Amino acid sequence: MNWQFYKSGDPIMLMTLGEVNAYGYEFFMTNHNINATLLEYRFFGYSNPYDNVTAQSLALLTIQQAIDDLVYFATTADLLMPRGGGQAPWILVGGSYSGALASYTMVNKPRIFWAGYLSSATVETITDYYDYLTPVREYMPQNCSFDVQAVIAYLDGMYVANDTAGIQALQAVFSLNHVGDSLPHVSSMFYRFCDALEVKDGVNAGSEGWGLGNVITPGVIFGTQPYTYSRGLMSFALPDGEVRTCLRSFVPTDIWTNVTVDNPNRSWLWIWAPEGQSAIVSRIIQPSFMEINIMCAGWSVNALRIFLANGLRDRWRGGTVSADGLNKPNTTSMPIYMSDAFYTSDMMTYNGIINPTIAVVQEAGLIYMKEWLAEWKPFAL
Secondary structure: OEOOOOOOOOOEEEEEOOOOOOOOOHHHOOOOOOEEEEEOOOOOOOOOOOOOOOHHHHOOOOHHHHHHHHHHHHHHOOOOOOOOOOOOOEEEEEEOHHHHHHHHHHHHOOOOOOEEEEEOOOOOOOOOOHHHHHHHHHHOOHHHHHHHHHHHHHHHHHHHOOOHHHHHHHHHHOOOOOOOOOOOOOOOOHHHHHHHHHEEOOEEOOOOOOOHHHHOOOOOOOOOOOOOHHHHHHHOOOOHHHHHHHHHOOOOOOOOOOOOOOOHHHHHHHHHOOOOOOOOOOOOOOOOOOOOHHHHOHHHOOOOOEEEEEEOOOOOHHHOOOOOOOOOOOOOOOOEEEEOOOOOHHHOHHHHHHOHHHHHHHHHHHHHHHHHHHOOOOOOO
16 A cells, blocks of 8 residues: 555545456555555455365355455555545556456446546456457567468367377477477567577568478477477577477476465466467467356446556457457547557556657546546545
């Protein structure tokens, strides 16, 4: 909690980070005349009603209970200054899933929070969300996109045809020879990956890439061909001497079965467990999500004083109100702004300094908040 600049009657900003341990995220605090409070989500970090995350304990982890937690805190918490509860306006803030949760809360429990600032809020739950990679495909280097799509089509074709010999040959390329191994997936430092794949002897591939025959070569010993797909996939992440060791270090993970407190993977999957255009990732993988759109409106959200900020290049944009083809009306009571940036880029003040489109979104958010707060009057809950 940060109330360094707070004065009696100033607004109280409440934010939950969602599916992570909240320790170390104090940088989300603000220097405006506001009380900024960060609330850890139940069953993440050490905010657990039990000393484990077994299925029996996780029965208390639902979207509705998360909504009720925010409401309960806003109406009963004994803060170090006037707590609100009708005496100060509360602003609910969130990004990504916690932004969606803010929307769900303001739909499900109106009048508790006066206003909301939602960044990259994935308000619509979508089964088999293939649009996740559409912005990546559209904005990544086109030569890299062509070659990655060629590789994925090749791999998926072998899996669909049950080409065991071909699959085993490719596993050998990646040094993945254990039962249960699959071809690796690395999702960070993407441009270094594309450079490793598309730059050959100082020459960049054209817009259609080097082609499948140059980027994936069954039977080639991993690491000896500097421009193969396997080399590109891992060389940006590990020094040469460590790549083979990494890919051969098959150890069954227990993050899904570990029931000790502060295992976010298990808690996160529990929330959604009851529940494609491009091909730069396999179509074989089929995610599943909990349907809550009816309960919390999803794309149909229509609540007062919600500011929605999104990024054109955000992989989750398809689940936000800025999804392609949705054409959600932009109103003064629920304004929608979009920068040309990425996932929750507007949540960091510094990003507005280096990207003017983010600065426009941030400034608009502050203007709307100032107008909405001027309209607030004390009321009884």
